Amino acid sequence: QKEVEQNSGPLSVPEGAIASLNCTYSDRGSQSFFWYRQYSGKSPELIMSIYSNGDKEDGRFTAQLNKASQYVSLLIRDSQPSDSATYLCAVNANTGNQFYFGTGTSLTVIP
């Protein structure tokens, strides 16, 4: 059983639309949740972190966490072509040393 699961996509949305990315995790002891963006040929860069149930907004990005359902999502509003990338969901247990990553969802924003 994979620790973190994401739909690999590809997900395509028109410019200006909302992109919705989803992630589920298996370890109920997980405490910290992260979204990373990875452009082709580059390393992952942190977009957002979330630790409590509910929504967390940062600019055009909103992360949503539901620990009871073991579900994390990322919404990108007013999607731009520059948002085209692979989005990685990562999970970390409170006492754990390692981060578990999903395989990533490929997003394409069509101009």
Add this chain to the structure above:
Amino acid sequence: DAGVTQSPTHLIKTRGQQVTLRCSPISGHKSVSWYQQVLGQGPQFIFQYYEKEERGRGNFPDRFSARQFPNYSSELNVNALLLGDSALYLCASRVNPGGSGNTIYFGEGSWLTVV
């Protein structure tokens, strides 16, 4: 402020050879982790080091080893390279080794190709 720095950025090795990858964490960060990312997959945890001590190890063979130096920089060594070791090797910097709220930040990575 300088981010996580890694070297070399790209390298090509032959099967059976050995490779050493280097990493300097963000200033003030004392924990370094190494991840392997194979094309089409998410990063996989290899090691975590803190204060020169190994704090965690992923499911990788003993051909993989690492160490951390007093200045918190780190090296990852891979012996007896296999074709399957071809990947992007990521160094991640973290303030402390664990605890809620501790985010990891990645360097640019080292692209290793084994031929």
